[in-house]
Amino acid sequence: MLQTTHRPDSPVSIIGAGIAGAWQALLFAQAGHPVTLHERSDAAMTDATSHWAGGMLAPWCEAEVAEPVISRLGQRSLDIWRRELPDTPFNGSLVVAHPRERSDFERFARMTEGHRRLDATALAALEPSLEGRFRDALFFPGEGHVEPRRVLPKLHARIKAAGGTIKFGSDVAAKDLARLDPDGIVIDCRGLGARDAQPGLRGVKGEMILIETGEVQLARPARLIHPRWPLYVIPREDNLFMLGATSIEAEDSGVSVRSALELLGAAYAVHPAFGEARIVEFGSGLRPAFSDNLPRIGIRDNTIAVNGLYRHGFLIAPALAELTLQYVQRGQIDNEVMQCA
């Protein structure tokens, strides 16, 4: 097991600058550890699953399908997002449905907490673009969202400001780093790239589309109840909207015609003006997941592996980093997510 009497000046090498590794690097650098973050791709991070994510911070909505541990880690993470990046938008999120999905909408309401019901007038007051579109909606006021492609560089800049070093184009193996510096700590956040050490990992494909229009304004993500996937429209800067996301047990890349039709159809159902929007990008990412779809912090000798963030990386990465730090500083074990070899 990792020696837990590490001093704040023990060096920490983190592998993978996606959302998991970025939060680890930030919290360890702020705690005074000399931190080096290794990332094999360049600063654009297009190889990372994090590049393709929606960036919703939605612990209450996710509780419809996720285990309670996700809500717990997610709610703690919201506090950390607020503390570290106070400009993170916390405008809440909306869940809407068309009449034929009424029973699924009611089920969603029963399965989740932290929402209030809006009638059509209240919905129009909150999101004027949705006036007359839906009879009612669920509003989750405590939820937030980030733009992954803007927030990752922001986190990387914060890591450097806290004294950390980031090495892009640095493709390293956890076991080599651990051997190189037995007194240091290695935190392996390679996502799917860690399959050599964690053969139980699989990729769950998520497809997304980016569209642009000035005809619709939204201040918060809107989820549309759908029989197969939780489809959503997330507003981004510069009149962009991200449409996401499918969830497919496959590891190929690209977007199928069927998925594209469903994603574009969902946007059109939220507002017909999306029909005139310009398609900017089709893309997909592979969510790193274990068989139970739950995150894991695995501890063996001086290496800590943080992985399996599945569809909740942005939601839970800050809390996972805090737990890792608490383990290194005080030997504190979180039995729900930590496994010691």
Ligand SMILES: Cc1cc2nc3c(=O)[nH]c(=O)nc-3n(C[C@H](O)[C@H](O)[C@H](O)COP(=O)(O)OP(=O)(O)OC[C@H]3O[C@@H](n4cnc5c(N)ncnc54)[C@H](O)[C@@H]3O)c2cc1C
């Ligand atoms: C379409 C889609 C929508 C999503 N929406 C949301 C959402 O709304 N909210 C949410 O919370 N989550 C969402 N997710 C899930 C989220 O994206 C993932 O949980 C998260 O990105 C996983 O982060 P990670 O840091 O573990 O992995 P990654 O982001 O893949 O980062 C791993 C990094 O390690 C690097 N690496 C690998 N091997 C090496 C090596 N040998 N040396 C150096 N570097 C290496 C890789 O290049 C990569 O940059 C979504 C995912 C998808 C696909």
